[in-house]
Each structure stands twice: as structure tokens, then as C-alpha cells.
Amino acid sequence: MRILSGIQPSGKLHLGNYFGMMRPALELQERGQAFYFIANYHALTSLHDAATLRANTLNVALDFLACGLDPACTIFFRQSDVPEVTELTWLLSVVTPMGLLERCHSYKDKTAKGIAATHGLFAYPVLMAADILSVQADLVPVGRDQKQHVEVARDIAIKFNLEFGEVFKVPTPEIRDSVAVVPGLDGQKMSKSYNNTIELFGSEKETRARVMRVVTDSKGMADPKDPATCNVFQLYRLFASPDQLSAMDARYRAGGMGYGEAKKALFEILWDTLAPFRARREELERNLDFVEQVLLAGAEKARAAARKTLDDARHAVGLT
Numbered sequence: 222m223r224i225l226s227g228i229q230p231s232g233k234l235h236l237g238n239y240f241g242m243m244r245p246a247l248e249l250q251e252r253g254q255a256f257y258f259i260a261n262y263h264a265l266t267s268l269h270d271a272a273t274l275r276a277n278t279l280n281v282a283l284d285f286l287a288c289g290l291d292p293a294c295t296i297f298f299r300q301s302d303v304p305e306v307t308e309l310t311w312l313l314s315v316v317t318p319m320g321l322l323e324r325c326h327s328y329k330d331k332t333a334k335g336i337a338a339t340h341g342l343f344a345y346p347v348l349m350a351a352d353i354l355s356v357q358a359d360l361v362p363v364g365r366d367q368k369q370h371v372e373v374a375r376d377i378a379i380k381f382n383l384e385f386g387e388v389f390k391v392p393t394p395e396i397r398d399s400v401a402v403v404p405g406l407d408g409q410k411m412s413k414s415y416n417n418t419i420e421l422f423g424s425e426k427e428t429r430a431r432v433m434r435v436v437t438d439s440k441g442m443a444d445p446k447d448p449a450t451c452n453v454f455q456l457y458r459l460f461a462s463p464d465q466l467s468a469m470d471a472r473y474r475a476g477g478m479g480y481g482e483a484k485k486a487l488f489e490i491l492w493d494t495l496a497p498f499r500a501r502r503e504e505l506e507r508n509l510d511f512v513e514q515v516l517l518a519g520a521e522k523a524r525a526a527a528r529k530t531l532d533d534a535r536h537a538v539g540l541t
Contacts, residue, residue: 222252222253222254222359222360223253223254223255223256223356223357223358223359223360224249224252224253224254224255224256224358224359224360224361224362225255225256225257225258225352225353225356225358225360225361225392226242226246226249226255226256226257226258226361226362226363227257227258227259227260227263227300227352228242228243228259228260228281229259229260229261229263229264230259230260230261230264230268230274230277230278230280230281231264231267231268231277231413232277232413233277233280233418233420233421233422233423234280234281234284234420234421234422235411235413235418235419235420235421236403236411236418236419236421236456236459236491237403237405237410237411237412237418238421239288239421240403240459241364241402241403242364243284243285243288244288245362245397246362247288247289247290249360249362250290250291250294250295251294253359253360254296255294255295255296256295256296256298256356256358256523256526257285257290257295257296257297257298258297258298258299258300258303258352258523259278259281259282259298259299259300259516260300260352261274261278261299261300261301262300262301262306262307262348263300263345263348263349264277265341266331266336266339266341266342266345267331267336267342278299279509279512282297282299282512282515282516283502283505283506283512284421284422284502285297286501286502286505286512286515287422287498287499287501287502287505288421288498289498292515292518292519295519296519296522296523297515297516297519298516298519298520298522298523299516299520300352302516302517302520302523302524303355303520303523303524303527305355305524305527305528305530305531306348306351306352306355306527307348307351308531309351309354309355309527309530309531309534310347310348310350310351312381312531312534312535312538313347313350313351313354313377313381314344314347315538316377316380316381316384316385317347317350317377317380318380321346321373321376321377322343322344322346322347322373325346325369325373326369327345327346327369327370328342328343334414346370346373346374347377349370349373349374350373350374350377350378353371353374353392354374354377354378354389354390354392354530355523355526355527355530355531356523356526356527356530357389357390357526357530358390358392359390359392359393360392360393360394360395361374361392361393361394361395362394362395362397363394363395363396363397364396364397365396365397368394368396371392371393371394372394374392375391375392378390378391378392379391381534381537385534385537385538386537388530388533388534388537389530389534403455403456403459404452404455404456405417405418405419406418406419406431406434406435406436406452407436408436408452418431419431419432419456419491421495421498422495422498422499422502425492428488428491428492429488429492432456432484432487432488432491433481433484433488435452435453435456435484435487436452437451437452437453437480438450438451440480441479442476442477442478442479443476443477444476445473445474445475445476446473446474446476446478446480447473447474448469448470448473448474451473451480451483453480453483453484453487454469454470454473454483456487456491457469457483457486457487457490460487460490460491460494461490465490469483469486
């Protein structure tokens with residue numbers, strides 16, 4: 222079974238990225254042949270600073286490897302190192318109905334947030350389909366809010382196969398309902414777009430400051446508090462053991478604990494849990510040649526898979 226997932230280097234990765242995409246992807250490494258990529262072509266829809274894109278791309282590679290990606294069993298690469306994907310995008314675009322793209326909610330959501338309404342932003346679901354179909358992925362793990370992306374890829378694959386013959390495997394989304402939505406500092410979903418994130422590898426000072434900015438209600442120290450509605454508690458539960466969670470729940474409901482104390486407990490458990498990742502990342506930063514070798518070796522394997530798919534597609538449409 223082939224598994225494919227990608228993440229944009231549009232900014233520094235945060236807790237929402239880790240719990241929403243990275244950790245589930247890392248847990249899938251041993252279920253099949255995993256293809257995980259840094260989606261720097263996709264990032265160009267919103268990021269137009271070359272130096273920042275290069276730095277972000279390297280940071281994503283460091284972050285993934287630090288958090289446990291195993292290059293011995295996972296094919297890890299930069300999207301831009303597999304140019305076959307862009308040619309395949311054109312072959313898919315000639316069978317992609319305009320109506321299919323017009324129904325994609327992501328374009329509307331992003332333009333509503335002020336991202337320029339470009340052709341790249343409008344047509345990027347076709348590039349995403351090429352990412353998936355180029356390696357003939359069986360399984361694409363996504364959150365429920367991203368299910369439409371895989372459905373578009375399925376529709377395009379079926380349309381191409383009907384038009385030109387069987388070339389593409391139709392992928393299956395794996396919906397990760399069990400993955401919690403990570404609240405940001407303001408209680409909305411944690412997202413770079415909302416500027417409400419806690420960075421995965423921020424400095425101790427900055428991480429502590431951001432934790433202390435998490436929005437809470439106005440209940441006083443003596444008041445009992447509802448853990449189910451508290452952003453601090455929802456973040457704490459991502460790191461806590463069952464015993465730790467039970468104890469914190471009891472303290473909330475009993476009263477006598479202020480939100481400042483709860484935030485300090487959140488910072489401490491977050492900082493301690495991520496300590497091994499930080500140590501590994503510092504080690505990788507001292508060996509960037511190794512990181513580059515991992516990405517190039519992954520790209521070579523991904524290109525081999527994509528080249529075969531592209532050759533089949535070119536033959537099917539009559540280009541060879």
C-alpha cells in the first residue's frame with residue numbers, strides 16, 4: 222500500500238501542524254510505503270519571497286526528521302525536486318471540469334482571507350491531484366475539512382481513465398476523525414492565517430509568552446471551571462497522560478486554581494514533551510548535508526514512481 226501526504230512550507234510549523242498532520246503521518250510509516258513531501262510549489266500561491274521559501278522548506282525538513290520521520294522506510298522529498306508532477310498537472314487539467322474547481326471551498330476561503338485570486342490558487346487542486354496520482358497512492362490521510370481535496374483527485378482520475386484508458390489508481394481518503402482540532406491562542410483553530418499559533422520549535426521565552434496569551438474566560442481563582450470549554454485545558458490534554466489529565470480535570474472543577482497556574486502547567490508539560498525533538502533538531506542543524514542527502518534520495522525514488530506514471534499518461538493521450 223502506498224501512502225501520500227504533504228505539508229506546505231508557508232511558515233514555521235506549529236502544534237496544529239504536528240497533531241493534525243505530522244504525528245498521524247509518522248504513525249502511518251510502517252503501514253505501507255509512505256511518500257511524504259514538502260509542498261513548496263503549493264506554497265507559492267501565498268508566499269512570494271524566495272529566501273523565506275528556502276528557509277521554510279529547510280525548517281520543515283528539519284522539523285519532520287526531528288519528530289521521528291524515518292528515511293529508511295519513508296520516501297521524503299521536496300515537491301519541486303519531482304518536475305514530472307508539473308507536466309502531469311497539465312495532462313490532468315485538460316480533463317478537469319471548471320465546475321469541479323469552482324466548487325472547491327479552499328479557494329473561496331483563502332481569497333476571503335486576502336490571498337490574491339490567481340490562477341495558481343484556483344487550479345492548485347489539479348496540482349494536488351497530480352501529487353497523489355503521480356505515485357499511484359492508495360491512501361491519502363486527511364482531516365475531514367480536507368476530504369474534498371482527495372475527492373477532487375478521485376474525480377479527475379476517473380475522468381482521465383474514462384477519456385484515455387486506465388492509467389491512474391483511484392485513491393482513497395483516510396479521514397482522521399480521531400485527530401483533535403488544536404485550538405489557537407484565540408480559541409479558533411490554530412492556523413498561521415489567524416496568527417494564533419504556538420510554534421513547534423519556538424524559543425523557550427517565546428513559547429512561554431504565547432502560552433500565557435491563550436484566551437480564557439473571566440472566572441476568578443476560587444471559581445470552579447469547566448475544562449471542556451477551556452482552551453488551556455484542550456491544549457494540555459494533547460500532552461497529558463490519563464492520570465495527569467484526570468488530576469487537572471479535578472483541579473478545574475474544584476476551584477482554587479487560577480488560569481495563570483494552568484497556563485504554567487501547560488507550558489511545562491509542552492516544553493518537557495518536546496525536549497527530545499528539540500535535541501534531535503539541534504543535532505540535525507549541525508549536519509545539514511545529511512538532511513539534503515535524505516531529500517535528494519527521497520526525490521530520486523519519488524521521481525522513479527512519477528516517471529513511470531507520466532510515461533503511461535503521455536502514451537495514453539498520444540504524446541508518445
